[in-house]
Amino acid sequence: MRRDVTAWVAIFWLAIPLALWAQEPIDVVTIHEGGDPARVIDLVILGDGYTIDEQDRFTSDARQLLDSFFSLDILGNYRDFMNIHLVYLASNESGADHPNDGIYVDTALDATYGTTIPRLLTVNRTKAQTAAAYAPDMDEMLVIVNDSTYGGSGSTQLAVTYNGSAMTAVGVHEYGHSFAFLADEYGGNDCYGGSEPGEVNVTIATERETIPWAVWIDPDTPLTQPDGEPGTPNGTPGVGIFVGGRYYDRCIYRPQESCEMRALYQGFCAVCKEQFVKRIYTFTDPIEGWTPETESVSVERTSGTVSFAVETREPVTKLSHQWYLDGEAIEGATDTTLLLDVSRLEPGTYTVSVKVWDPTELVRNDPSGLLSSEHAWSLEVTSVICGFSPRGLRFAPLFFLLFLLPLACLRHRRERHPWEPTS
Template identity: 30%
Template sequence: MRTKAMLCVLACLAAVIPAPAAAADPAPDSASVRSEWREVFSPDGSIRRVLTTRRAEEPSAPRSALAAAEVIPIEVNGPSESRFDLVFVGDGYTSSQFSTYGQHVRSKLDEIMAIEPFRSHRAQFNVWQVNVPSAQSGVDNDPTQGVSRSTALDMGFWCAGIERLLCVNETKARQYAAQARDVDQVLALGNSTKYGGAGGGVATASGGNAQSGQVAIHELGHSVGKLADEYTYGQGDLYTGPEPRESNVSIYQRATMSQYKLKWYRWLGQSTPDGGVIDTFTGGYYHQRGIYRPSDNSIMRTLGRQFNLPGREAMIAAFYRETGLIDAGAPDASSSVLWVKPIRSAGTTTTTWRIDGRPAGTGDRLDLAAARLSGGSHTVTATVTARTPWVRDPALQKNALTDSRTWTITR
């Protein structure tokens, strides 16, 4: 597979409220405690970033000791080698509740695929459901603190003292997910209707809550598109650092960006799907000033919104980096006809052929007999190019939206 993507996810309160420790709990050893930044999401869509402290994850059983889990293909659009494989694992679902879990998986998938650019590029995804049986139904601390349940992935609310932060044993989640054919992203669903989720190497969300899927979309912006957060809460007032590497935040204002052709200069002044036009809006990257974002309010700032134009461009390029543009091709040059099967997504794809560097036609097939090759060795190349109005950067067009296959023919 190409570059693998992993993600994080969600949850929230109006304020960070520390969870009181049970009286019988011993004070945690400092070596078992870790600090990490977590995104906290409110039901109104607002996002903030807080530094949390929680006990380190307990070691899980060896992978060989895990029970085999049933893997159900939800949507298979092609070979995993040329697809983005999204794998759902569930926690707090007993064996008799797998039909409910399946409904939750499809609901979250529909929510993700309803937003662009996922909707137009759905053919580039495979989706798998891993049925992980739990001894008890539900997750810890739901509906209130102190509720404990025996589940396969140890999911629970009130993670790090934040009520709606829903954590999971990420090692176990990955191990179960690995029973699917391939894994590019793991999304863990908890058997709960309470709004919540959590960030980290595995995304979590409440399976039975209609809003929680928005968190997964936001986090896919991070893990797939490598997009920065565009909200201002988290690390102070004035940003004084260097130019960030993420494509959707910058220290440069519109005039400088336009003059020196920086970041999203190609999109300046264009109407954007999340509302308004692309410009340089003050604030983002967890700071109020000294940093700018492309639009007023995209999904990287507030849940329930769309990706802005630079964000959409980054996501589409990332899809193609992972999947390539060619599903399959002629296995060798023994036939008189060479062929490729392009992945069909939004926009158009064009296949061009060259023989020894010279143009030899277009289309998905090349008739070698018609080419009238002379004796000796020849190099034949098929190049597939995707075109979409949502990608303007020539470097992305060349590096991500172009793919090729090559054969050597001897006559």
């Protein structure tokens, strides 16, 4: 009996947090559909601090933020690589907690300012994940908080923004953290003394050959200040190593003088844009399917043309395609479908392959080949002997080979080259 009571007590205490975390949304709506959730990025936008009567405001805020996202070349060009879902949550009160001012409100995701600094706006991650799970799928979450006080935050898979006048810019910046794993590029402290950072947009390297984004730096771009200290002088166009980043004013460097990760409304630098595109391609592949579905294809030489095709997900700027036969590019074969005339091929085994890649100028450094994909088939072309395929003759009885086959050959020859008497 004691064991049963203990079990029920355990279930009771486990059920309390689950009940708190599992607020059921009042609605879930997909407002942009790019494709199969298994092959695209599913971004779930949630609202916190919106009461039941303020859900229209959440819809308006979410659509405004989405329009801002798709106005960027890095996201607008790949809009069909995303599904966007809205999860509607009704809070009992509007706004967010402001502990420093003694303000506490009852909201669905516990939005709170001042977690470490006054403008840092966070939500309860577990509650957000539980609510986002009601969407068809979830790869990234973005929470809009119904509060006019400037603030936001970004961590893995979770971006948060307020809904005031700079909502769209803050949302884009925080998405740079949560989706692209970008570092803040503004300063604050004196000299960075740590090891090489993990984010792609900051470095301590000052030698041209060791700088992570060296492929973006023109040979004539200076990497030292007039006083001889490392760093590209301010005012220099393009990519270099500009002093300051990741909350430090010295001893660490960023790719360009201005960037959205340093100050709002500046647009992302070339290195940050590249990271966005590469992250998009970690969720999808340039080739999503192919026909024939089998890896080996066998056809008779008299079959005429054989069709090969790939299914791709195309950005606005389109992908490039090239078909090959035994490693040699087929002239003019640059579409998603190849019609191969096998009557021109000698009997034998060939390799038919296709390469698909994104030729975007936004990416220069892709050592893992995220932006390209290949698929190949083994093609067997067989000959026809007197109207019979050799595959059909392999196990023919001896009398057939010695007697019937010559007759069939004669008939086959007469059909192809009929004899007509001359007058």
